[in-house]
Amino acid sequence: MIKEFKLPDIGEGLHEAEVVTWFVKKGDPVKEDENIAEVQTDKAVVEITTPYSGVVHERGGEEGESIKVGETLISIETESEGMNEVESETEQPNVEEGKEASNTPPRRVKAAPTVRKLARQLGVTISEVTPTGRGGKIIADDVRFHAEDLTDKSNEASVPSTSTYSEPIKGVRKKIFENMTHSMNEIPQCTGMDEVDVSRLSEFRGLLKNEMQNGTLTYLSFIVKAVAFALRENPRFNGRVDKENMLFHYQADIHIGIATATEDGLVVPVLKSADRLSVEEIASSIEDLSTRARSKKLRSDELSGSTFTISNTGRNGGFFATPIINPPEVAILGVHSIKRKPVVKDENIQIGDVMGMSITFDHRVIDGEHSAKFMSALEAYLEKPELFIFKGK
The missing domain is CATH 3.30.559.10 (Chloramphenicol acetyltransferase-like domain)
Structure with a gap:
């Protein structure tokens, strides 16, 4: 069964919120009360937890997009037979010629909340980290080593420092952008x-x-x-x-x-x-x-x-x-x-x-x-x- 979790009003008469960071993606297993996303309101960045356990079926928007209160933030597949159906639908995705689709079910990530937070701070997708802890658990050093590996690879492929690049205006910076523009345009x-x-x-x-x-x-x-x-x-x-x-x-x-x-x-x-x-x-x-x-x-x-x-x-x-x-x-x-x-x-x-x-x-x-x-x-x-x-x- 697919259950939709709608964006709640998290205070101050919220009408909509911008998705700053997703901690999960389609196909990821989640547990009740697990952090799934950070959203930016007019005043603060707030972490949202899921009320359901299951597998992520669909996200209601991408990072940088706004979702209105009452609209679906995320949908979760909560029954095992339903989960099989979702897997069967995704077993044959569109892939580039010469590549095979993976039938491997998503791996459940074992990591403490502090380790997950460290992964978010370092920009690491925790499901991609190789665990070395007891029972297949990801420890802090695993995250750090993975982050260093990503940095090394990024440096190898990086463009010259003189190159022009762009970054999205989102999250807190987007709110500052909007508020300061309003202030200067409206107030002498x-x-x-x-x-x-x-x-x-x-x-x-x-x-x-x-x-x-x-x-x-x-x-x-x-x-x-x-x-x-x-x-x-x-x-x-x-x-x-x-x-x-x-x-x-x-x-x-x-x-x-x-x-x-x-x-x-x-x-x-x-x-x-x-x-x-x-x-x-x-x-x-x-x-x-x-x-x-x-x-x-x-x-x-x-x-x-x-x-x-x-x-x-x-x-x-x-x-x-x-x-x-x-x-x-x-x-x-x-x-x-x-x-x-x-x-x-x-x-x-x-x-x-x-x-x-x-x-x-x-x-x-x-x-x-x-x-x-x-x-x-x-x-x-x-x-x-x-x-x-x-x-x-």
């Missing part, structure tokens, strides 16, 4: 830039680091807290535009998105109710979210609902940039590298820690005056970190 964006002296913040951070029990106290932790305070005082930057009804909504909650670089592209995990968190709690949350973002372990609700976004490019050494708004938000803050530069204090020139900042805003609903007030409030908190104590959480 203006960027203001300024420098802020964070010398006292550097000292304050050093003192608090010694008191922290766990985790890392980064500059970004203080910046998030300062932004939360500034958003309280400048609620227009925490709003959303309702273009259809020509309304501007002021958001009650402050949920700050942290743009995070991953191997697949930029994702934005969200610190919910950031204004209610301490600096230490913010530091711990950022470390947890960024770690799980890079390992694709974030839940969909942790990638949605942001009201304001921070893009931190400090590690890359740039001092200014023009960040692009993350719709439906109306502003985004770019924080950049900290450099030792001359600063004026009490009419004297000293060397201090100076950070570049950029604020991009939706000029339809935010004016330059609003931007100046927001940046002024933000700079006050960063230049005088003792205000964090007086403000409390």
